[in-house]
Amino acid sequence: MSLAEFLSGINQLLGTGIPMALFSILSAVIVLLLFAMPVGGFCTYLERKVAADFQERIGPNRVGPIGLLQFFADGIKMFLKEDSISKNADRWIYNFAPSLVMAGSFGAFAAVPFSAYIIGADLDIGVFYAMALGSLVSLGVLLGAWSSDNKWSLIGGMRGAAQIVSYEIPLGLSVLSIITVCGSMSLHQLVAQQAWPTPGGEGHFWNVFHNPFLFVNFFIYFTAALAECNRTPFDLPEAESELVSGFNTEFSGMRFGLYALSEFADVILFACIATAIFLGGWHVPFFNLQSLDIGLSVGELDLNPLVQSVLMIGVFLFKVSVLVFVVMWLRWTLPRLRVDQLMNLCWKYLIPISFFNLIGAAVWTWAFGGRSLLQLLGQVLGVS
Amino acid sequence: MLGFGGLKLRSRCLLGFNFFQRHRVVTLETYGRNSGMLQEFGNALSFVLLAAILPPLILFIGKFFRPSFPHEGKLTTYECGELPEGSAYVMFNNRFYLVAIVFLVFDVEVALLFPVLLLFREAIDIGGNTAAQVFALAFAFLGVLFIGLVYEWKTGDIDWVRDAEDRRKHLETLEKAPQ
Incomplete structure (x- = not known):
């Protein structure tokens, strides 16, 4: 059930006749403007704060309590900056590129399953959709860089494109192994399958612990996702010590802000997808949140889904924030790779390993009928 | 739409291979009717469109608030403060x-x-x-x-x-x- 249906369900209870199309737009507004953008903005603050902690500095602490409103101030600052476009720039593409990047990183939020009841669009090809839109980002980066007629930008953009397309293959292969094991592409169903295993139940616990191949593939996915988001140690497209600012050198003011925002949105998106397909989404060990029953209702409205949703969103966002924190942690831990090391890592390590893991995952699924390590263990111990 | 239908309904015809006996052709209409999936794709479309119109919208609204003092120096390509050396469209x-x-x-x-x-x-x-x-x-x-x-x-x-x-x-x- 998607968020739009959820909203229209409430609407039906209240008895107002608002057309469904409006709810799908409303759900997009809720997820993007009330979740993705503020959280993306908050991440820019968080990154500075985390960086400061790693370097034993204080970090932003002036705007709001412990600097919490810093991103808001940054946003206003960038909003009010002069919009200066270099006269050599290819203006059409230059104006179009940020839209492409935003459509890629924010549009894919439609498929993120925040809870069993709240998902932007419950697509049957959810994972595929997220990956397909994710690759729009590389186009946006390359077009933006190309259109600015700046050498730094061009080098950064070329690097970005080569890197993002290369790492899309291990990313795709590791997602493919999940699909082989679970037999579904709908993110909603993928999460539903990762419940704590009960006797006779469908759940096989988190995919990352499903079998050893998926365990390794999780790290491949994470590495490839880092490269997809241009994050350290793969931040060659905007290597600030060599390329000024890389692909967004010529983008100033709000245009730069949009690029920065969509970069963080990309990080959050990949963390969300990793949580959903590998880390069990909103599932917790030992207990299935969806079977929680508080037995409260207001008139006809059953409050269970709402209470469950709040808990599920909490669990989901907790996992996402752990992953986002690891991404920030890595930035201050690992040095940047060289271009040839970057390509070697992808083509000579990640792709062969993920190939092998894909075959391994398929063989495991075949041999044990799709049962996970935990389920097999339960069988041996006679629990389920 | 056959591809999408194949994925959702596990229709038995995929990429021209008949894996299984039951053959079922899914058209756009039956697909939408069976699963409400067209509605879901509509939701996804509204996400993509909203995300795509946000940058022009923000920049357009900003137009009324931000200063604009174009200057010859500001509009040249940034090359670390030097005058730009030729075009960036070079052999790569x-x-x-x-x-x-x-x-x-x-x-x-x-x-x-x-x-x-x-x-x-x-x-x-x-x-x-x-x-x-x-x-x-x-x-x-x-x-x-x-x-x-x-x-x-x-x-x-x-x-x-x-x-x-x-x-x-x-x-x-x-x-x-x-x-």
């Missing part, structure tokens, strides 16, 4: 092009494998040699591409930096290859 390392070509092959392969491996679980449940068929199909396909990867690796096409010795060897292998 064709490695990038090669990577893009190799990527295209692999990405199409991964995209084509998605629907096939999606059916793997179901094929196992059906029993018999259906799973073996799907497995053989998918991994024969993968195997061919993997041989391609090994070839690329051997000839050094996926090495970013190739030293003079390597390049000489590479040219030799190219000359030896049958025309």
Whole structure:
């Protein structure tokens, strides 16, 4: 059930006749403007704060309590900056590129399953959709860089494109192994399958612990996702010590802000997808949140889904924030790779390993009928 | 729409292969009616459109608030404070092009494998040699591409930096290859 249906369900209870199309737009507004953008903005603050902690500095602490409103101030600052476009720039593409990047990183939020009841669009090809839109980002980066007629930008953009397309293959292969094991592409169903295993139940616990191949593939996915988001140690497209600012050198003011925002949105998106397909989404060990029953209702409205949703969103966002924190942690831990090391890592390590893991995952699924390590263990111990 | 329908309804016709007996053609209308999936794609579309119109919208609203003092110096290309030296549209390392070509092959392969491996679980449940068929199909396909990867690796096409010795060897292998 998607968020739009959820909203229209409430609407039906209240008895107002608002057309469904409006709810799908409303759900997009809720997820993007009330979740993705503020959280993306908050991440820019968080990154500075985390960086400061790693370097034993204080970090932003002036705007709001412990600097919490810093991103808001940054946003206003960038909003009010002069919009200066270099006269050599290819203006059409230059104006179009940020839209492409935003459509890629924010549009894919439609498929993120925040809870069993709240998902932007419950697509049957959810994972595929997220990956397909994710690759729009590389186009946006390359077009933006190309259109600015700046050498730094061009080098950064070329690097970005080569890197993002290369790492899309291990990313795709590791997602493919999940699909082989679970037999579904709908993110909603993928999460539903990762419940704590009960006797006779469908759940096989988190995919990352499903079998050893998926365990390794999780790290491949994470590495490839880092490269997809241009994050350290793969931040060659905007290597600030060599390329000024890389692909967004010529983008100033709000245009730069949009690029920065969509970069963080990309990080959050990949963390969300990793949580959903590998880390069990909103599932917790030992207990299935969806079977929680508080037995409260207001008139006809059953409050269970709402209470469950709040808990599920909490669990989901907790996992996402752990992953986002690891991404920030890595930035201050690992040095940047060289271009040839970057390509070697992808083509000579990640792709062969993920190939092998894909075959391994398929063989495991075949041999044990799709049962996970935990389920097999339960069988041996006679629990389920 | 057949592809999407195949994924949702597990229709038995996929990529021209009849894996299973029951053949079912899914059209746009039956697809939308059966699953409400058109509504879901409509939701997804509203996300993409909203995300795409946000940048122009924000920039348009900002137009009424931000200053605009264009100046010759500001509008030149940034090159670390120096006057820009020619255009940026220069000859570029064709490695990038090669990577893009190799990527295209692999990405199409991964995209084509998605629907096939999606059916793997179901094929196992059906029993018999259906799973073996799907497995053989998918991994024969993968195997061919993997041989391609090994070839690329051997000839050094996926090495970013190739030293003079390597390049000489590479040219030799190219000359030896049958025309």
